[in-house]
Amino acid sequence: MYDPTVARLTYRALLGRRRALILFILPALLLVIAVAVRLLVGADDETAVNVLGGFALATMVPLIGVVAGTGAIGPEIDDGSIVYLLAKPVKRPTIILTKLTVAVAVTMAFSGIPMLIAGFILNGNSQQIAVAFTVAAVVASIAYSAVFLLLGTVSRNAVVFGLIYALIWESLFGNLVPGARTLSVQQWALALAEKTASPDVGINSDVGLVTAAILLAVVTVAGTWYAGQKLRTLTLAGEE
Structure with a gap:
């Protein structure tokens, strides 16, 4: 369920000049802050x-997820070039799974690695804080990629909706509103960070x-499945 050609094209699209610049800015900012x-x-x-x-997991990781998740398929649907891919003898679920794999890999690389480095800069991984937040970033990368890949298949305004989710729901409501916290990928990932770090370090998830592991799995699987279903509804000229 992985196609190297689709993967290569997706990597090329995500790591093109403009998107690569966006992907590098946030990790660089985190390291400067650290x-x-x-x-x-x-x-x-x-x-x-x-x-x-407060910054890396709540803001940086979801924003990178927006860029990678929506960018893995959204632009191809918007400009119509997806039809050339769909015309190839590649199953549509394979296309979605390949693009998800690429989005996850890019999100993990641009969030997990800087998170670990920043953690070591800040306190040398005392109390396992750097490792704990790196684990959270890696796990969150999977769920964010699935959610934003789905957005890329269902809306031409996927980036806008993704930014609203990342900046308002995850960064604002996810930190301030108790009820919203339980429906936040950030809080689910934070539960893993809490378990990984030393008990008295002060990392707390609602x-x-x-529950967090189940919700992360459900969102990832459901988002990927529905994205595959939406891609199936795209028809080429001449198809019944």
Whole structure:
């Protein structure tokens, strides 16, 4: 269920000049913030949690997911070039799964690696904070990629809706409104960070670990399945 040609084309589209620039900006900003905070404050566990949780996991990871998830398929649907791909002898579920794999890989690389480096800069991975948030970023990357890939298949305004979700729901409501927290990928991923880090480090999620794992799996599978179903409804000229 993986096609190398589709993967190569998707990587090329995602890592083109404009999108690659966007993908690099946020991780670079995180590293700059980490260096500045370390120089000003020194190694402090609470500060590390605030930076990695408050900016990196809450804002950077979902935004990178928006760029990678929607960019994996949305532009091809918008400009009509998807018809050339659909004309190839490749099953449509294979196309979706391949594009999801690429989106996940890109999101993980541009969020997980900078998260780990920033964590080590901030406090040297004291209390396993750097590793904990890296695990959260990697797991969140999977769910975000599935959600935003789905958005790319169902709407021509996928980037706009993705930004609304990432900036308003995840960053704002996901942190401030108790009820919204239980429906936030950020909080589900945070449950894994809480389990990975030392118990007294101050990482807290409103969702239990088992519930979080189930919700992450459901959202990922459901989003991928529905994206495949929507791609099936796209017809080529001459098809019945």
